Amino acid sequence: MSDISSFNGLGSSGASGLFQILRDGRPRTRTELAEQMGLARSTVTLRLEALMELGLVGFIDDPVSTGGRPSSRIALRAGRKVVLGVDIGASHLRVAVTDLTGHRLHEAERTMAVALGPHLVLQAVVELATGLLEESGRALTDLLAIGIGVPGPVEHRTGRPINPPIMPRWNGFDVPGYLQDHFHVPVLVDNDVNIMALGERNVAWPNVDNLIYVKVATGIGSGIVSSGMLQRGADGVAGDIGHIRVHNGTGVPCHCGNKDCLEAVASGPAVASKLRALGSDARTSEDVVRLVGAGNTEAAHAVRQAGRDVGEVLSACVSLINPSVIVIGGSMARTGEQFIAGIREAVYSRTVPLATQHLQIVQSSSGVHAAVLGASMLAIHHAMSPERIDAMVLGLSGAPTG
Template identity: 65%
Template structure:
């Protein structure tokens, strides 16, 4: 039996708690809901009516009858409201409007420099959101939450970036407060790798309770999902594997001020640096990926070694967290199996057999869409939480 008796903004109806049983999209009858919750059918009917008045639940057809009138079934109405999802990268931005199931209704991408500062970037986001909502014929009052991913550390409780190395002017900036001056809905902000983990899970591994998403690009980081929940840690930097020291990197300086960090050894710029030392004309991580795709042996070997270095750190993570999935994403993941083969080589040979028996180490399925999908999930999880449903119901009281 599920206890959903706590009161809500709908008075004593408890409709926000009942909704948690319906948000998975599986149709249920009033009788089924009464059986699961232990509540009287009359109570269930009142709560379902409250959710239908908000448009969040709708009838989806009749169940099989055992005699008499067939009972009605109810489920989440994903089109009832929309959320805004923003992936703000170092040099690009992707904005999407999705329904409450995460289905993208409209999307736009634009080159934008995060170093332009928060007001310039967020002004673009707000204006683009208005354009996008109009394009898909949805009103501002249908918007219930905004999820934003940024390329730097975030204090999740406040939504403020904290000492982000590539985001000048953003340190401690009140992102939610600024956005809410223009769009009066809850605003959730998180590190880009965390939301990538949410996006990858929603897109490709919805039943995975323990998953790591590893982003390999200009930097290296990971998002950790354990027991079905995103783990941020005490200060919001859980998964910051890029600054773990690696034996092969001893003496190599990292932009963080330390030496021997994984990021200084196996990121896109680091691989390009080592190839230049070997006399190969390459400037960026993207150039490295292009060389790999053209079959350049030196580039392939360098990427494979980077995979081994990353695997060395992930071996420890496998023992600590015991994930069932490690998804590799970011721009360097475009190097494909050469990078992932290096990761697998180390993780599968150095980890305990029980930890790797069912461990999948794979290229990200969501790929470049992982972050914006994750930002959508961030917003949806808040909007459909008991607190979020209560907030939607409050104006109607």
Template identity: 80%
Template sequence: MSDISNVSGLASSGASELFQILRDGKPRTRSELAEQMGLARSTVTLRIEALMDLGLVGFVQDAVSTGGRPSSRIALKAGSRVVMGVDIGASHLQVAVTDLTGHLLSQSARTMEITLGPETVLEAVVEIGSELLAATGRSTEDLLAVGIGLPGPVEHSTGRPINPPIMPGWNAYNVPGFLQSRFHVPVLVDNDVNIMALGERNMAWPEVDDLLFVKVATGIGSGIVSSGMLQRGADGVAGDIGHIRVHGGTGVPCHCGNTDCLEAIASGPAIAAKLRQRGLEASGSEDVVALVRAGNTEAIHAVRQAGRDVGDVLSACISLVNPSVIVIGGSMALAGEHFIAGIRETVYSRTIPLATQHLQIVHSSSGLDAGVLGASMLAIHHAMSPQRIDAMVSGLSNA
């Protein structure tokens, strides 16, 4: 048990406890807060003042009064401070600034190859992020944290990529250190599909505790939410379904060194390669999606088969983690029902009915914004954690 005998009424632990209550955005009076926390109103007032000094909470419209002077209510000031979310893909970069609830204030995207290396890509992040802050009338003084997703394995405790197969020059690179030196705030880094799972769950499935988010684009991966917690695994590679072998493969080589990996058979570039063999012009996911939308029969059949291959791997995943929702995202999800129909066809035919009786397999409602929304949530969860609020309040009292 912590010794709090020497902690004042402005104690950071007390202020952070109060703040966690107010994070839901619901306005409360001092009396309601005092009753909920089991503290004297004067103590609660001191803690409210500390959070107000940080600009995190403030007064809202007066509560309905039953007579006499109405009571002022206190609530989270969602727009007082901001976070930055960054989604780095194999060939794209997307940056967003959001408020403390994850609401998008400004965002920007550009085409950029991850193979350009960490300095070039992260310099672009700084440039775009600074422009977005200025566009929203903010500065780095208003920024609380940065969340970033990378298309490869990440050691979450350090934020460094670990042997990422499609990211030459990035292995063990100090991504947090680079961005911290520019923005002077905490930087959280995770695998891109993990942050997509966070973003999708927060925006569309907040009541669902067991969810798989599957990204199918240049690569294939999944983010696992089990019992309400994101699962990263012992070495940060939980959910790396793109390198599970597909049954009935023909020896297709994968960049990881193995053959017949799901990613080598059912990703956007893999489908495009098959279509080129049939005389169609397709270099990647966008071309495949365009052909499907144009009604090209060859493309539709190829996408449907890719969905079946993904469904084959997901059938095993369902038996392992028993999700209630599987969300399909990434650029290949834009191919519409043809792709997801192939997934459902295999999943429902190869998985026991008990595991699928309540299972929903759906398109991502966040679309291509899932990454930046999830990265923003990663930053928000850190910036608004009890430890960070403790540190911020402590900084006030020591100033």
């Protein structure tokens, strides 16, 4: 499989710069575009024709009159081309067709265990995606890219899962190659928490450049946006906070082989285990949510302590990264204020005031849709990048390059 994380050797069509201006969705006349780019109007017209042929931009119906003949305006055609966002969870699939602004056009879900292996799961993705494209009236030629989130570590450059604990038979599997054989478009794969960070930021915090998204459910992980860019680190494991040791542990073993990891102490199953020891019927994160909702005092105390444990680790993250916002997602976030209050308590007491004076710690607003929205944004950012636009324009027969 080729590396789709970068492009080189294509040259420039000249149209990509024009398209990046129009990506904001604001209509402009050819004269305005020519002035903004410092080019002749005839050159702008040639580049617009290429973008129109690709179906990326078009004229809108409300020309502007300045006293003479109205000037036609051009804008992004956000609904013409589409991408697919795919959320592969531990026990579910969620697939959405979205336009180029990230608006979901059609969506489908299926209960399915990721442990069934890549062939069965990805075949289900193909079936759902094909049905959604038909339902939305789109052909394969309207699809620009696919973004996928999976519940495990990913080598982002190749899109292959690397030793994912809850994904047997997925290690090293060529996920992009499998789907490219069916859809013939670029496929980008990332860890589920990274794409949740993208989805949450796009939905709720588009003007925030420094954000941490924390998912607390069966496992614990975080996605980091710093200076407006998703941070993956040297090997794609940036944000793997679930295996940092916490002081509140009592020698609890973690599946990674260490003891008292945050995930082993404060995840949904870890809290459920503590409640079982106290006599409650709890085995999953959902059981913990149910008990807290029913007013169980022991569950509320356990959740509050789990929040403190998560906050202990996040206090170090705040000192290192200095985010403006920490978003808490995953099933444990649905236990309510007790959990987030525990996080705030630890973060604010353990971090210097300068780092927390403007810090917001909030519950996710995109909820269960964070991952599929983020997967769509991953695909959109790739499909609308200057390199991809150049590649598409230069692929047109007789495409202008001036």
